[in-house]
Amino acid sequence: MAGERRVAAELGQVLGDDWVLFRGYRNRRGEIDHLLLGPGGLFAIEVKYRNATVYIRGDDWQFTKFDSWGNKVDQGRITDATGRSPSVQLNEPADELERFLHSRRQPVSITRVVILNHARSKVGRRQHLTVHVATSSDYIIDLVNASAVQFQDRRITQLERLIEKDHRFHNGRR
Numbered sequence: 001m002a003g004e005r006r007v008a009a010e011l012g013q014v015l016g017d018d019w020v021l022f023r024g025y026r027n028r029r030g031e032i033d034h035l036l037l038g039p040g041g042l043f044a045i046e047v048k049y050r051n052a053t054v055y056i057r058g059d060d061w062q063f064t065k066f067d068s069w070g071n072k073v074d075q076g077r078i079t080d081a082t083g084r085s086p087s088v089q090l091n092e093p094a095d096e097l098e099r100f101l102h103s104r105r106q107p108v109s110i111t112r113v114v115i116l117n118h119a120r121s122k123v124g125r126r127q128h129l130t131v132h133v134a135t136s137s138d139y140i141i142d143l144v145n146a147s148a149v150q151f152q153d154r155r156i157t158q159l160e161r162l163i164e165k166d167h168r169f170h171n172g173r174r
Contacts, residue, residue, distance in 0.1 A: 003049030003117045004033050010137035020160055027170045029092040041149035046090040046114045050121050058128040061085040086114045087131045100166050
């Protein structure tokens with residue numbers, strides 16, 4: 001939770017009022033920690049607060065944790081309770097949200113980012129990524145600034161309403 005609050009605060013300090021941040025969006029495929037919607041597009045963000053070096057090969061995420069003297073103290077896979085890696089945790093509900101929006105005549109491509117935002121998080125070897133991987137919110141700001149997407153206010157409002165409606169529906173079914 002601390003990692004998620006930190007990301008929300010950092011994005012709020014940099015982005016203007018024309019951006020909307022949804023926290024804890026949910027649909028039938030899972031939960032997305034943050035959805036960021038604004039003139040530069042729609043971004044799905046999964047936050048992992050890990051004091052470890054993370055190695056990624058496609059949707060297989062592994063970690064090695066070292067103590068302050070450099071000794072390996074733990075290693076393993078990063079998964080949720082159902083065995084999904086962070087990229088799968090993010091891609092499944094993001095894919096479902098894209099399908100929902102498309103079915104409502106609002107086709108949109110969602111940029112997906114997993115942030116490892118512990119101060120000592122590191123990304124080791126990475127191959128065949130299915131999401132963007134970052135160690136700070138600055139990476140998302142760079143993606144937003146580099147985005148070729150240009151949503152008008154009307155489109156942002158339409159997407160915002162649909163996302164809220166979909167979240168309420170799925171959250172109410174829990």
